[in-house]
Amino acid sequence: MTDERFPIGPFAMEAPTSEKRRAWIREIEETPDRVRKAIEGLTPEQLDTPYREGGWTIRQVVHHLADSHINSFVRFKLALTEDEPTVRDYDEKQWAETVDATDAPLDVSLDLLESLHKRWIFLLESLTANEFQKKFRHPERGLMTLDTNLQLYAWHGRHHVAHIEALRNREGWRR
16 A cells, blocks of 8 residues: 555655756646646535545645745755855644635636746756855754755655545545
């Protein structure tokens, strides 16, 4: 049986190449559309169903994607403009319990995710291989390159879309 926490497997870092970098950028670019397609046709009750026992609801997952990807974009900007800045972490579990994550309409975060990703892609496509080597210090993960953060967030979008798709499949929720 697949681990419901990691339907595509846990994040595994790869050695970056220009081809892989382009693929990761495309994955980030496609995330908002993949999320919209994953939730298409779901009822409010289905959106408020946890993707696994003890997990977030689909609604919380979608709002989490917006929260998390905003933080990642800011980390890119900090690493590009400062010398190995230390970034703030945030308690994603507590953020997922705030009213905007539990009750807000999904279009709010979906529209935000689409706009954010357009801007992020504009930035990512401009970066050189040397710029992807710039670093920031994460409180839990330590020193991270932008290459690592790029592939982490390509995985992150796939990871959460897979949570939604896996729940749909288990429950037989068709589009």
